[in-house]
Amino acid sequence: MDCIFCKIVAGEIPSKKVHEDELVYAFHDIHPMAPAHILVVPKKHVPSLAHVVAADEGVLGRLLATTARIAEEQGLSQGYRVVISTGPQGGQTVDHLHLHLLGGRQMHWPPG
Ligand code: AMP
Numbered sequence: 001m002d003c004i005f006c007k008i009v010a011g012e013i014p015s016k017k018v019h020e021d022e023l024v025y026a027f028h029d030i031h032p033m034a035p036a037h038i039l040v041v042p043k044k045h046v047p048s049l050a051h052v053v054a055a056d057e058g059v060l061g062r063l064l065a066t067t068a069r070i071a072e073e074q075g076l077s078q079g080y081r082v083v084i085s086t087g088p089q090g091g092q093t094v095d096h097l098h099l100h101l102l103g104g105r106q107m108h109w110p111p112g
């Protein structure tokens with residue numbers, strides 16, 4: 001499958017790995033938008049949040065819990081933001097579900 005994040009999970013494209021377990025892989029975003037910018041992805045190819053089915057609910061919970069643990073490990077004790085771009089109007093550019101973990105600076109609302 002021609003999916004850049006599947007290739008990162010498989011080690012076919014290099015990444016700066018932050019965490020890996022049997023369900024989840026996390027790595028530094030190549031174009032960081034904050035001092036800490038980490039992507040947390042399911043190892044299973046799920047195209048977007050809009051494609052999630054009931055069988056994926058376990059991995060969704062794992063993704064969120066793992067993101068919180070990574071934030072703690074990264075020292076983001078002042079807070080952080082988790083973003084899931086979904087579909088064209090959501091600004092999604094890679095069609096493999098991913099959580100952006102952003103921190104290390106003040107976040108603002110509304111986002112762009
Ligand atoms: P989105 O635009 O929300 O779909 O997020 C996709 C993210 O993937 C962007 O923040 C990109 O900078 C990031 N990205 C794309 N290719 C790579 C890569 N090879 N390694 C790390 N991050 C990447």
Ligand code: ZN
Nearest residue numbers: 003006045096
């Ligand atoms: Zn994929």
